[in-house]
Amino acid sequence: xxxxxxSAHEIYQLLREKKISALEVWESSQKRIEAVDGRPGVIxxxxxxxxxxxxxxxxxxxxxxxxxxxxxxxxxxxxxxxxPGLLAGxxxxxxxxxxxxxxxxxxxxxxxxxxxAPYTATAVERLENQGAVMMGKxxxxxxxxxxxxxxxxFQPSTRNPWNTERVPGGSSGGSAASVAxxxxxxxxxxxxxxSIRQPAAFCGVVGVKPTYGRVSRYGLIAFASSLDxxxxxxxxxxxxxxxxQSMAGPDRxxxxxxxxxxxxxxxxxxxxxxxxxxxLSPDYFxxxxxxxxxxxxxxxxxxxxxxxxxxxxxxLRDLGAEIVEDVPMPNTRYGIPxxxxxxxxxxxxxxxxxxxxxxxxRTHTSNVDLQTLYRKSRNEGFGLQPKLRILxxxxxxxxxxxxxxxxxxxxxxxxxxxxxxxxFDPLGPYRLNALLTPTTxxxxxxxxxxxxxxxxMQYADQFTVPANHAGIxxxxxxxxxxxxxxxxxxxxxxxxxxxxxxxxxxKAFEDGSTGEDWRQVKPAVLRNL
Amino acid sequence: MSDEISVxxxxxxxxxxxxxxxxKQAAYLRRELNQQLKAIHELAAIPLEADVTVAAHGVPxxxxxxxxxxxxxxxxxxxxxxxxxxxxxxxxxxxxxxxxPHQKLD
Numbered sequence: 001x002x003x004x005x006x007s008a009h010e011i012y013q014l015l016r017e018k019k020i021s022a023l024e025v026w027e028s029s030q031k032r033i034e035a036v037d038g039r040p041g042v043i044x045x046x047x048x049x050x051x052x053x054x055x056x057x058x059x060x061x062x063x064x065x066x067x068x069x070x071x072x073x074x075x076x077x078x079x080x081x082x083x084p085g086l087l088a089g090x091x092x093x094x095x096x097x098x099x100x101x102x103x104x105x106x107x108x109x110x111x112x113x114x115x116x117a118p119y120t121a122t123a124v125e126r127l128e129n130q131g132a133v134m135m136g137k138x139x140x141x142x143x144x145x146x147x148x149x150x151x152x153x154f155q156p157s158t159r160n161p162w163n164t165e166r167v168p169g170g171s172s173g174g175s176a177a178s179v180a181x182x183x184x185x186x187x188x189x190x191x192x193x194x195s196i197r198q199p200a201a202f203c204g205v206v207g208v209k210p211t212y213g214r215v216s217r218y219g220l221i222a223f224a225s226s227l228d229x230x231x232x233x234x235x236x237x238x239x240x241x242x243x244x245q246s247m248a249g250p251d252r253x254x255x256x257x258x259x260x261x262x263x264x265x266x267x268x269x270x271x272x273x274x275x276x277x278x279x280l281s282p283d284y285f286x287x288x289x290x291x292x293x294x295x296x297x298x299x300x301x302x303x304x305x306x307x308x309x310x311x312x313x314x315x316l317r318d319l320g321a322e323i324v325e326d327v328p329m330p331n332t333r334y335g336i337p338x339x340x341x342x343x344x345x346x347x348x349x350x351x352x353x354x355x356x357x358x359x360x361x362r363t364h365t366s367n368v369d370l371q372t373l374y375r376k377s378r379n380e381g382f383g384l385q386p387k388l389r390i391l392x393x394x395x396x397x398x399x400x401x402x403x404x405x406x407x408x409x410x411x412x413x414x415x416x417x418x419x420x421x422x423x424f425d426p427l428g429p430y431r432l433n434a435l436l437t438p439t440t441x442x443x444x445x446x447x448x449x450x451x452x453x454x455x456x457m458q459y460a461d462q463f464t465v466p467a468n469h470a471g472i473x474x475x476x477x478x479x480x481x482x483x484x485x486x487x488x489x490x491x492x493x494x495x496x497x498x499x500x501x502x503x504x505x506x507k508a509f510e511d512g513s514t515g516e517d518w519r520q521v522k523p524a525v526l527r528n529l
Numbered sequence: 530m531s532d533e534i535s536v537x538x539x540x541x542x543x544x545x546x547x548x549x550x551x552x553k554q555a556a557y558l559r560r561e562l563n564q565q566l567k568a569i570h571e572l573a574a575i576p577l578e579a580d581v582t583v584a585a586h587g588v589p590x591x592x593x594x595x596x597x598x599x600x601x602x603x604x605x606x607x608x609x610x611x612x613x614x615x616x617x618x619x620x621x622x623x624x625x626x627x628x629x630p631h632q633k634l635d
Contacts, residue, residue, distance in 0.1 A: 118611035212588045226586040250596060256586075258594045294567045337571045348546070355547075357626055359615035369630045375549040382548075388558055390546045392565060395534065408572050410583035415575065417587050454561045455568055471587025496588050 003028035008090040008185040008239040015078060015089050022074035022089030022133065026067055029091040029135055033062065033183045036161070036525045041139045041154030043113050048156055054164050056525060057156045058178035060096045061104045062136035067091070070133040077131075086246050088131030092186040093178045095171075096137035097144055098230075099219040100124050107221045108152040109142045111354050111361045111381030121219020122254065123188055123230045126247040135184050138174030144195055144223045145347070145385035147460040149173030150451040153383050159447065160203060161523035162486050166444040169199030169460075175233045176203035180523050186243050187233040192223050193339055194439075194464025196231045197476035201439035201489025204478045204523065206240045206506070208232045209464075211497045212471035213258035215244070216251035224346035225256075227339075227468045237477070237506040241265035244499060260497050268500045273508045274320030276433040276501065278492075279327035279423055280313060284437035284463055288333050290455050298333070305438045308479045308488045313436055315512035316505060327423050327430050331415045335465040336458055338416070341396045341409035342469075348393025351386055354378060388454060417470040424495040433501050437463055439476040439489035467493050475502040477509055481518045532563045 003011070003025050014020045038055025039045075040062060077084040099105045099117035106112045120128075128134065139158045141151040148167035149158045158173040160166040161181040168177040172189030176199035179187050189196040191209035200207025208231045215230040222228060232243035245265050251257040285306055286298045300306070313323050356362035356377025363376035382390075396405035423432045441462060450457050467474040472493055479490040490509075492502045513519065534542075539559045543550055550558065588594075606612065609622075618625040 115615060118606075118608070118615065212586060213590075213594070252596075252599065255596055256590075257596065258588070258590070259596050260594050290564070290568065294564065296568060296571055331575070334572060334575060337569050340565050340569050341572070356617060357624060359612075359617075362617035368627060370627050371547070371630055373627050374547040378547055379549040384554065384557065387546075387548060387550070387554070388561055390548070391539075391542050391558060392562055394542050394546055395538075395562065396569070405569060405572070407583060408577070409569075410585065411577050411581045412572055412575055413587065414581050414584040415577070417584060452557075455564045458565075458568075469584075469587055 002032065002182065004032045004091065004182045006185070007236055008087060008234065008242055011090050011185065012086070012088060018078070022071040023068070025089050025091060026071035026133055029184060030064055032181070033059070033135065035529060036181050037183060038156070041108070041152055041156060043110055043153055045155040052156045055159070056161050056164070056177050056181050057158050058093065058138045058174040058181065058183060059136050060106060060108065060139050060154045060174070063103060063134060067133045067135050070128065074131050074133070085129065085131030086242055087127060090132050090186060091135045091184040092127060092132045092188065093135050093138045093175060093184045094124055094188045095140050095175050095190060097140055097190055097221045098124050098188060099221065100134070100137065103137060105137070105221065106154065107143045108140045108154050109381065109383065109386065110153045111378070113153070113361065115360050119219065122216035122251045123247045124219065127188065127243070130246040132186070132246070138178050138187065140174055141171040141385065142383045143221070143351070143386050144171035144190060144192060145389055146170045147194070147198055147457050148445070148451055150447065151383060151385045160444045161525045162204060162444070163524055165446055166486065167202065167447055169202035169444060171195040172233060173199045176200050176205055176207065179203070179205045179233050179235055181525055185235065186239060189231060189233050190220060191229045191231055191468065192227045192343065193468050194461040196233060197439050197464045197474055197489070197491060198461060200233055200476045201487065202444035204487030206234045206237055206478065207476040208240050208244060208499070209467060209474040210244060210248065210499055211473045213256050214248050214260070214473070214497065214499065216254040216257040218251055218253040222350040224343040225350065226346060227343060229468070237503055237510055238266070238269060241269060241503045263500045265500050265503050269503055269507045271504055272320060273316065273505055276321045276505065277324055277431055278313065278316055278321050278505070279324045279430055279432040279435045280309065281327040281329040281332070281435060281437065283329040283332040287441040288336070288462055289459055301438055301441060304482050305441070305488060309436060309438055309490050312479050312490045312509055315509055319508050319512055321505070324430055324432060327432065327435065329419045329423065329435070329466070331412065331419050332466055334412050335416060335469060336462050338409040338412040338469060339465050340392070340458065341405050342413065344389050344393035345397045345406055346393070347389040348397070351390050354381065356381070413469045416466050420470045420472055420493070433494060433498070434505055435493045437491045437493065439463060439491040443482045443484055443486035443488060463491065472496055473499045473502055475506050477506050481521060532559070533566050534559060534562050
């Protein structure tokens, strides 16, 4: 096994035992990037070639020299007998929505294509303080607005390592793809409606949406400030737990970072799951979709998606968990409509700062007045998806429509939250420790199949978005391969700040399914290396 | 059924949003806005009891989980030149903007 395919905790152990060096790990990851990634995304990509169609394109800005220096510093610390940190020498990638000092921080948008951040996001700073080695900034949907990565202004956009004709999911598609392809052991993503969990499911890796406020948003380029959550992408639950351990906790620079102690996730991982109560809800086995007449319809999820969830439940039951069926979550289907309103209002507000004056793109048209400069800079700098969100946000928050749309959506958010409160209430009828659901309504869809249809694309997040409305944590786990050879994901949702319980359940599921055939199958881009 | 966001309403939004769209972009965006509104209209079907409150965020912030209020300390940024370096046009540490159009109010 190549070093770059080792898990973060294995790398940590091997480094401590001085069996390997951090530089060797860096070299291995760098070679993997060169072997599978192809060219990074750029604003003017020219023709997309045949070679482009077979490579991953996770990166916008690789930072090999910066990473090499970080690896060297880890080795120096180890040689001096100093503690190099929990993630010493572990390669990671950062979704290019985080500011990292002296790196381009583009949000995958032309409007920030030339923006070099003058400071570093707290989450990145904490990972690097623990010795993690940042291999570069990875691609995403423009400003995170999408579920396939195709809306990135930096093309070629990321492709799924399991099948490069399929999307990696989004918006943290570069994160999930880079981890699945062994380009890094970990990646830092963000989840606003499922943007960590959905691509994690599509790429066969682990994705964590922490509780809102668990991880600081300082330095995160904002989409929807009441929903955005930075979180880990990893190849297994233990690595995800170490990563969250390293970056969670209060931050004086973010007043929404909760003053809640961070438990020792690692020490809790091996605890028994005996007696933990896991719910299954019929409302998560039905898909909502819009038909050709614009009517919203529902149908059952596919048999293989249903089977993957019940199979995971069987494994957890065999390990001592109690499975509680028929838990009602009646407001699940309203998650996307409410999200269409709330996220757009917040996005429109956050995007007003891009004006061609303070930083970022300015129109090249000369001799224009200020109003024209705003309009031309924003029109030339933003792609279609940011424009769509600005316009919807302004419409549904306008004084004459606000009560009908925005205020109502905020009340629906309360209803969605109350579904979870009832399910998790320790004195209630269900007393769940977690809810087990499919992560996505389908496996990764073909590139180009959905992009452009903003309603269909948004409904890819229908099983993940309720957790964002409620603020609760969610963990997506690889749970098998579908008939099309693509990964299937299942999701565990828990009460506020219960990440430790979700990790325990996730680890138990991993251990309980270790011997299954699908776990031996590699992503397609790794099969001929 | 006519579109909820008509061409006139759409053009008004575009002006408010400080955007400038070509015809193709405008057609796509208006169509998608109206499609999304069809999904949003599902919200109207939900019975909302009088005691349902708006939720600005999902997780409740209590006295124990909210960060403590702290002194409003002024902490200078270590290198303001790095911030100014990101501005498209700067003169002597000032960000330069074009003329602001003046409009006589009636």
